[in-house]
Amino acid sequence: MYGGIEAGGTKFICAVADEKLRIIEKISIATTDPQTTFNQVFAFFDQYPIDALGIGSFGPIGIQPSQENYGHILATPKEGWTNVDLLGQLKQRYKVPIGWTTDVNAAAFGEIKRGAAQGKRSCIYLTIGTGIGGGVVMDEAVFQGISHPEMGHLFIKRDPEDTYQGTCPYHKDCLEGLAAGPALAARSGIKGEDLPLDHPIWDLQANYLAQALMTYTLVLAPEVIVLGGGVMNQNHLLKKIQQQFTELMAGYTETPPVEEYIIRWGLPNESGVIGTLLLAQKELEDKKNRSLS
Template sequence: MSGPLVAAVELGGTKIFVLRARGQEIFERVMIPTTTPQETLGMARELLARWQSQEPLSALGIASFGPLRLDRNAADFGIMLPTPKPGWTGADIFGVLAGALPCPAAIDTDVNAAALAEARWGAGAEGERLSDCLCYLTIGTGLGGGFALNGQPLHGAMHPELGHIHVRRAAGDAFPGACPFHGDCIEGLVSGPALARRFGLPGDRIAADDPRWDFVAHDIAQLVCTILLTTAARQVLIGGGVGMGRAGLLDRVREKVVVQLNGYLPFVRQDTIATIVRTPALGEQAGPLGAVALALDALKGENEG
């Protein structure tokens, strides 16, 4: 293994991974259940401090579920904004974790970080050159989306919140949606909890030939079309338990994207759609490697500054 020694944290709604890596190669990972901010972040901070005492860390990258304040000039930078996750609104994620180490640190959303890793080391790096615009979607407990644009994660006033976009519903679909904020936004239509409510069964027990999957494929295809039309993304990667757990669903989504666009985007065709709408090349490692990518960027920024 070669490269700088960095630490990375991937903070999810049910578990948190604390990682050590040399360059982009992860060699140690510790899982901590996500309970309260005090307990979860406290355990992660103690581990980071212990690693720092063993061998100094060069940088820290934090990839977290959101919504987050990512404007470094804001008073609440690195703090969790109002979230459905009980007890986590107002949690000072960056302050607690970065405060444990005397090294540069960066924070971003988990999906932005995953998009960054895929752009550099995964699907976006499989061709002749790195992808200049790549979208990473995760469909599971919720629906999140992030972008790597010209090698950097995308954020401005906030960060992308693709899960709460409203899409044009399929004819005959009367499901009211399950989002507590917006009802039938895309997260309220196709996330794991939404599917359980729509079908009356947990996702892993829903028959593959249930005709209601056609509504789900339609809705996801609508989101993908919106992304392609508004961002000119070269690829839309669909991960998460719903995204990666049903190959047949992804095939349906691809078919519907081509039909819904109706030839308007000349690069989206039957013979290209499988490379445009696909699963992440890094699989479940996109998230952890995204946190590592943030750490390496924080170190690069420190050195260049």
């Protein structure tokens, strides 16, 4: 039996699944103070004999096992959670193999295994909502270097007529600062879901996102880019992004047809939790393979 935790700044989604990854039970726990949240997580998983656990956490997080901050949530704006040893708490409670990555990396893994990127060996998953975050899978494995990708904080070229200072508390006018959901509402005074389809802000939004996707393409050259999150509930926005991406690329490098290259998520609101269950499965398989070698 596998356990999965999509640990978000607003809520923890916890799930257990059988050996075929069919979800048996799933619950949502409000992310309050760490101890209260952990107690509720423990109460859920203590009911099940899990063999492995996967965690996709809000970040930034420590991912290098050789570093003291491994498994910790780092400089998060979520009050009370900076330097919390999330992985350590789970390891202490459950003596099973545990996969550990960011929530968006878990979502990328979910999309390439069970979602819109199935059949590919590489993909980028970008979520556009209250914030913007990106996960990367290369050669069917979650990508990380000295840290994990923080793709939402890429700097992009600001439109000359855009005077909005940006919402990001660290960088102001990075991609997240200019194109996340709160930026739409702050510029227009209207929530994104209520904005008219012909509002000029959608063209601005599409341009900023297309700039970022162009950069990701030129640097990482994934087989497909998957877009998710609340802002992508707008059908017309995807077409605008595809169009602007094509114009910006100007035929410089070859990609698949844009309608097949930049696509919407295949597991709406499920990518992350399914990804964590898949990570748990992989962690258990890796442990068995190591024991045989």
